[in-house]
Amino acid sequence: xxxxxxxxxxxxQQPDQPDQPNTLGxxxxxxxxxxxxxxxxxxxxxxxxxxxxxxxxxNAVYDSSGTIAFVRFSKTLRLSCGxxxxxxxxxxxxxxxxxxxxxxxxxxxxxxxxxxxxxxxxVMRDFLAEKFKFTSRGKDLSLSLSL
Numbered sequence: 001x002x003x004x005x006x007x008x009x010x011x012x013q014q015p016d017q018p019d020q021p022n023t024l025g026x027x028x029x030x031x032x033x034x035x036x037x038x039x040x041x042x043x044x045x046x047x048x049x050x051x052x053x054x055x056x057x058x059n060a061v062y063d064s065s066g067t068i069a070f071v072r073f074s075k076t077l078r079l080s081c082g083x084x085x086x087x088x089x090x091x092x093x094x095x096x097x098x099x100x101x102x103x104x105x106x107x108x109x110x111x112x113x114x115x116x117x118x119x120x121x122x123v124m125r126d127f128l129a130e131k132f133k134f135t136s137r138g139k140d141l142s143l144s145l146s147l
Contacts, residue, residue, distance in 0.1 A: 023063060023064065024061065024062075024063055024068075025061070025062050025063065026059050026060070026061050026062075026071075027059060027060055027062070028057065028058075028059055028060075029051060029057075029058040029059060029060055029070070030060075033051075033060050033067065033070075034051055036067055037049070037051060037058070037070055040070060049070070049072055053074075055074060055075060055113030055114070055146055056072055056073060056074040056075075056113070057072070057073045057074075058070055058071070058072050058073075059071045059073070074113060074114060075111055075112045075113045075114070076112065076113065076114040076115075076116055077103075077107045077110075077112040077114070077115050077116070078116045078117070078118075079103055079115060079116065079117040080117075080118065081099075081117075096124075096127070097131065100128070100131075100132055103115065104132070104143070104145065107145055108145050112145055113144070113145050113146050114142060114143065114144055114145055114146075115142070115143045115145055116137070116140050116141070116142050116143075117134070117140065117141050117143075118139055118140050118141075119140075119141055120139075125141060128141055129141065
């Protein structure tokens, strides 16, 4: 068993009472963690972490010396698409709006809070941002599905 597998199987400890040095613990975020999380956010690549977000859970990863990292779990659906014939532009264009609308509907119905799609084509990227209000997130586009 690798150290990571052992750490994952380990039961969470009380945050202020680790029973052994170098022992990893994972626990739900508490109000006491908020200042440390807020201080860490500027250095993180993901800027949209909100401890009050009802669609996500944040956990603290710690050892006997204190917090090491924060891990955010959300109900995000990543959409990928592969075109059968990229040279058939009219046919491809005709399915984009109904397909994205269908994916948004199905993702909401399934309880997802965010839809992410990787888009390499700059024209498609601009179209999705304008038509569906996707926002840029690095190489991906993101759409909040929260009500």
